[in-house]
Amino acid sequence: MASIRQEIQVAAPAEKIWDAVRDVGEIHRRLVPGFVTDCKLDGDARIVTFGNGMVAREVIVDLDDAARRAVWSASGGRLTHHNASLQVFAEDAAHSRLVWIADLLPHEMKPAIAGMIAEGLKAMKRTLENPGI
Template structure:
């Protein structure tokens, strides 16, 4: 099983970062706009459409407000590996800064490269989005 670990600092408060991560039905607006073009909730599953046309169905395994952690598993769609489980977690790095940790486990191992590329691209968009000052409409 391949393990992808992405960690980066965000110049935004942990509460603001967590609010965006926790809003699991608005990923395409609040977390990775442009990289994800649509997100739709269907009971305990979200359907995520990426800019490259990949569509995944993600079972929402856990949303833990105390730990500021969301866990999900890909259970279908156009990219359906044998196993894909991921979590995103937000940690305080002082009052105005956050540490974002995104961990993904995937099989088969040959999917690690393409998924790691998507994680890298997504992380860049997440950081940029979360560090952009909010407009009055946000």
């Protein structure tokens, strides 16, 4: 199984970031606009349309407010397994670190998914550092 771990520093308080992350049906507006162009809730899942046209069904596995950690599992496309988490860590009152971890199969998809995660984290940084959200 391929594992990917990426992180990014964001100049925003952890509480503000977590509020956007845990709003799982609004990620296309509040967290990663452009990277995700649409998101619709469907029971315990969300249907996510990415900027590259890919569509995925992501089951929300857990939203842990104490740990500021969201976990989801995706299905569809060429992936036979995908489980991911995004966790928000407070660095100080005005800065945070976001850690995105994904485990997936087949192994050959690792470079493509790692690239998408990097894009997603950059979109989060742009959005979350904007005082308008």
